[in-house]
Amino acid sequence: MSGDDASPRDAGYDDWLDALAAGDGYYLACENGHGSLPPRRVCPHCGSSALSEVDLPDSGNVETFTVVHVAAPSFVDDAPYVTAVVDFGDVRLTGVVRDVAPEDVTVGTAVGVDVGTKTTDGERLVVFHPR
């Protein structure tokens, strides 16, 4: 589970993460305005197969969060850390909130989204920063 080049890619997910890291974050939307994350062949809400990539808004709001003290081995050197669910309108993302003390995170905090790496093993993850 190291972050070396031998880690196999997950098509769809890693492509999405690459785009997010490049500042070109997106989500998938059907014609009915339902958001979802790749890889997807159909909209999980209505079954539509007409999915297109839509720019992820620059900013979202923390909808809920937790301060994780007991971490899995792959996060042990990152703990304690804040995992949050952030609302970006048509879609929500789960990621780790950084650059803010855990006690200063509140529901409603406005955050931007980026890709960071874990202290534990250098693997990539979704990172939120207060705006």
Next chain:
Amino acid sequence: MNGVRVAGVGLTKFGRHSERTGRDLFAEAALHAMEDAGVPRDDVEGLNYGNFMGALAEHQGHQAPLMAEAAGLTCPATRYEEACASAGVAAREAVKSIRSGEADVILAGGMERMTNLSTAATTEALAIAADELFEVRQGMTFPGAYALMARAYFETFGGDREDLAHVAVKNHANAVSNEYAQYQREITVEEAMESVPVAEPLHLFDACPITDGASALVFVSEAYAETHDIDAPVAVVGTGQGSDNLALHDREHLAQTPAATRAAEMAYDEAGIGPDDVEVAEVHDCFTIAEVLALESLGLYEPGEAIGAARRGETTRDGRLPVNLSGGLKAKGHPVGATGGSQIVELTRLLRGDHPNSDVVPDARVGVTHNAGGTVASAVVHVLEVAE
């Protein structure tokens, strides 16, 4: 449609059996269930076996035939996996087989061996019930997921950590007399409040323990019970199942569990009852907040109302609707793949009068079990009734 009865039940003591193999744990529960039922092993037509993380904990895949062998059975055996709802699904499929006339006798249950792993390895193993790409890789743990739901609940409906502490205190008190429970001891609200944080706002005493154990049930058709003179007073009169998006963030509400609502509606319809008819319930309290969500999804409380149920004394043993008289997952323990079966075992014992807490509900005739997988992306509900 053939009626289904619970003819026999079996459990291992839940707790720390780190050196005992899965096959030994399941065999103990299965043999108890067959003995309790008085059903000869040659009459068992199928084994429906629940297990979640055996490939990680024991490096053992393909467990169902192994477990049949351990229980002395030669019938077809199938493993069911829906995370913490595995045994609930295994039981539901048994009920469906018997109803359809496909079989007269099915052994269902489950097993999980967990304490042979370190706490860190168990944390990693349990997390695989969540979405690997969009949750686990972002640091979501099993307690973390329920912590996200707990904070969302507080934000939406109100309530606080002390309300949750009362759920833990209640369930520990219920477990004292249950010989199968992992923690047969009481705790106080202060102890729960002051325990170490695991994933805030949840602390250690909001969480179920890590548990080894197994559960088993012998389900039979009414016709079989009659012809073979089997004493099986408890009937399964409703079964329901629901699914939801695997990732919590993909759900419309973060503090509601509609998969369980769908499962409950299905089970109530079959049973011809409504939530008001439920007299006793065993629900999936892997974390204290999970009991609150369960009671609301079952329609026993309106959304936002169950948070104070334990604190107000409504779901305690002397309350109007006793919940988790077994001690629940919180105090009885949570061997993940066995839990759904153990809930039906405990409710059957409560209803037929041979549970240490049966005297709390001496006149109860109708009870429900609620078994959930992950953050309730899977839910199974059963309605049990004392037959006329």
